[in-house]
Amino acid sequence: MSSGLTLPKAELHLHIEGTLEPELVFDLARRNGVALPFETVEDLRRRYVFDDLQSFLDLYYLAMAVLRTAQDFTDLTDAYLAKAREQGVRHAEIFFDPQAHTSRGVALSEVVAGLTAALRTSRERFGISTRLIACFLRDRGPEEALATWEALQPHLEQIDGVGLDSAEVGHPPQLFEPVFARARDAGLHVVAHAGEEGPPEYVWQAIDVLGVERVDHGIRSVEDRALLHRLATDRTPLTVCPLSNVRLRCVPELSRHPLPKLLDAGLLVTVNSDDPSYFGGYVGDNFVALRDALGLDDATLRQLAADSFRASFLPEGDRDALIAEVR
Ligand SMILES: Nc1ncnc2[nH]cnc12
Ligand SMILES: [Zn+2]
Secondary structure, three states: OOOOOOOOEEEEEEEHHHHOOHHHHHHHHHHHOOOOOOOOHHHHHHOOOOOOHHHHHHHHHHHHHHOOOHHHHHHHHHHHHHHHHHOOEEEEEEEEOHHHHHOOOOOHHHHHHHHHHHHHOHHHHHOOEEEEEEEEEHHHHHHHHHHHHHHHHHHHHHOOEEEEEOOOOOOOHHHHHHHHHHHHHOOOEEEEEEOOOOOHHHHHHHHHOOOOOEEEEOHHHHHOHHHHHHHHHHOOOEEEOHHHHHHOOOOOOHHHOOHHHHHHOOOOEEEOOEOHHHHOOOHHHHHHHHHHHHOOOHHHHHHHHHHHHHOOOOOHHHHHHHHOOOO
């Protein structure tokens, strides 16, 4: 049997901008003539200590200033895919943040062209099938989300779904009902971050108002029995990111992570890396860390891996073929 590190798996919660390793930050800064407020790679890495989601987002948005051309986005994505292959990833549903780039003057066409150039040949080169999900930055408000939806129209052939991310508390999902309705009507998949730092009420809104097919994070659902029952009954997957939750202090330590409670409540749980460059591990590393901290047995690790395919947007036949490889 494979170890947790290399078990075949899907990664369903991965921000491509969060795979930007410090070495690549410096390479791209040099290539693009971007001045950085950090002296060295080590200096940058030393800043990877966070108090909460916002303290992480401040650094995340700052570092991505080096991403300027389509080639930068291609190089970033290729580096992730190479790493993901080593971690057993066979399918990846990848988030990107259009507004984080257009707000800096980088054209959306440049971003999408760069990402899709890497994704187009991912299967041949890395054995990884992919989907691309454009996320709205909730702290920039529902009006800007609608404008971003309009800007995405020429690129919808390349985009499989929309999501909702960035600073959660104070920016409830229900504000984004109009833009999610448009995305659903256009036949796109819909997901949203909810219940990472925000209350269970935000998870209710994500499922009832936005109609999401998966909840990203969703860990605070453990605080609400009726919500757990609903998520279990509907088999609505949660894309849980254990190392992220510890680094952003949503959970005090891995041994106290709510994942076992979510499994006991019958939820479809998946394990993911979120922003692996910043949180100390890629997706396979998250499996290994969970095994070590929570004593998860091999059968549970295999269930988590198989459920990552069940929760994916792959067609049923492809899903079943990949699930058969989890052993
Ligand atoms: N963990 C996270 N929560 C919300 N927005 C994000 N953007 C990148 N990572 C995120
Ligand atoms: Zn995330």
